[in-house]
Amino acid sequence: MFISLSRLPADGLPFNHQYAEGELDTSEHEFEIVSLPEVTGRVDRAGMDMRVRGTVKSALITTCDRCLADVQVPVDAPFDLIYVPEDPGANHVGETELHDRDLDLVVYENEQINVDDLVLEQLELSLPTRVLCREECRGLCSQCGADLNFEQCQCQKPIDPRWQALADLKNSSEDET
Secondary structure, three states: OOOEEOOOOOOEEEEEOOOOOOOOOOOOOEEEEEEEEEEEEEEEEOOOOOEEEEHHHEOOOOEEOOOOOOOEEEEEEEEEEEEEEOOOOOOOOOOOOOHHHHHHEEEEEOOOEEEHHHHHHHHHHOOOOOOOOOOOOOEEOOOOOOOOOOOOOOOOOOOHHHHHHHHHHHHHHHHOO
16 A cells, blocks of 8 residues: 555545455565454654654564464554655765664655655554463473474473583482492
8 A cells, every 4th residue: 555645635644454365575574464464543744754654553463483373463553654765875885873862764766755665664563572372381392303392392401511510420420329
């Protein structure tokens, strides 16, 4: 979905869009959409800049970081972004230092804003940094891959080399008794 800025009313433009099945390409993201996203918001002009505020609502499925089980994550993500026009004269080569104000800036091209990119970005940002199916998830065995939430594996756990000296000390004291 694109918002045309060339015909943007002076008092701004509200928008609301319910996505249809297959309308968003999530192939490059680490989640699946369970509940089709709905985006509502408003675009207001501030000179050449555009302020876009709103909310994305959806539900996603991603994998547990410990046991790889599917986890459903509800999304109700507010956003408040400033879109600035593309600067055709800017030829940035090398590194550029970003400032705090730059983190909420997005560049628009051809007098239009791509709402699909905005929605995908907000969905990605709404995922927690650590996804767990439950807080006490035990994960997978590093040796055999068994899901330790449902079964106990019989693998011999290797000793971390940093603790080997203590393990040797414990084994030698057990042999003496």
